[in-house]
Amino acid sequence: MGRLSVRISTPDGQSDGTLHVPDGDGTGPGVLVFPDAGGARETIRRLGDHLASMGYVALVPDIFYRAGQWRPFDVATLFTDKDERARLATLTSVLTNDRIIADSGAYADFLLARPEVTGSAIGTTGYCLGGRMSFIAAGGLGRKVAAAASFHGGRLAVVDDPSSPHLAADRITATVYVGAAKDDRSFTAEQADLLESALMSAGVEHTMDFYDAHHGFAVPDNPTYDAEADARHWEALQELYRAHLH
Template sequence: MTRTDVTIVTTDGSASGTLHVPEGEGPWPGVLVYPDAGGARETFREMADRLAAMGYVALLPDIYYREGDWKPFDMATVFSDPDERARLMGMVHGLTQELVIRDAGDYLTFLLARDEVTGDAVGTTGYCRGGWTSLTVAGSYPERVAAAASFHGGGLAAADDPTSPHLLAPSMRATVYVAGAENDASFDQEQFDRLEEALTSAGVTHTLLFYPAAHGFAVPDNPTHDPDAEKRHWEALAELYGTALSA
């Protein structure tokens, strides 16, 4: 596996990122990795390394590239530190749906143009806010996303939210896998049912379930990380991508 720093030309400038490529002879299917609200950092680079070891070319972009050289967050304390929480939420809210969709087009173009990548569609996976993004991208670029996963994602089927990903279900062609966290107000049973109905009505092949773990379960540097749930999430990604992505 090799990890390379890359620069992705975007409509609004350029985004740094890392490209994670399997060992051996390619090409391989591509996967676009969306981090949680804390953004791209070593934990997610290691997760992208693991995707490469599984046989996928993984792209991890700096979703907050418009912030310049921003200071990384300490996920163990960010939500208990008022100033850091405010800084984090300001960056999250500044990355609007419009910007997310625009950036995604550039990320997808970059990834699919790589010689190491095969096929004309990729997989996406996202965590926390990145889960919202993963489904949003699947609904916005249906011809270029063949598999979309969300782990402890929030706001996936929020009522009265015009940016809620469930509203994009009629456009989705991807196979969708959503694993929510138990007792998570950001994605509760009401949202689960609403998303289930939207995906079913749209004829989207999907799996929806709750893992018996807290929000943040899949990300090792989160204080709520759950090793069993993380392992289960890797198994789910292997099955999803192994079925839905071109070899």
């Protein structure tokens, strides 16, 4: 496997990222990895490495690039530190659905133009905040996304929220996988029911699994990381991508 430092041009600037390339001939289907609220960091880049070991060309972008050189978060204390939560809120506040879709389109086009990437569509995966972004990208990019996954993603289906991703279910052509955490205040049973209803009504091929683990289970530097659930998440991704990325 190899890592390349890359820079992606977006409508709002330049996002620095890493491209993770498989061994062998170095080619494979492209996968866009949306980080959790901690942003692009070594733990997320290792997820990109793992995808490369599975035969995919993974892109990990800096989703907070509009902030310039932002100071990395300590995910272990991020949500218990008032000042850090406020700083995070500032970074995420600019990530409107339109901007997420515009950025995702730039990332997808970057991947599809790379000589290492095979096929005419990519996969997406995301964690926490990134799970929601993965869903929004699927609703905004049409057939450029063939398979979209969300792991412990929050606010996927919120009543009376005009930016709720479930409202774009009828624009999703990808196959969708949702890996939900238990007792997750950001993705409640009510949200799950609403999301299921929206996907069913739109005829979206999908799977929704509930993991016996807490929010953050698939990201190793989260205090709620769960190795068993993490292993299951990789199996689910491999099954999804093997069936739909070529």
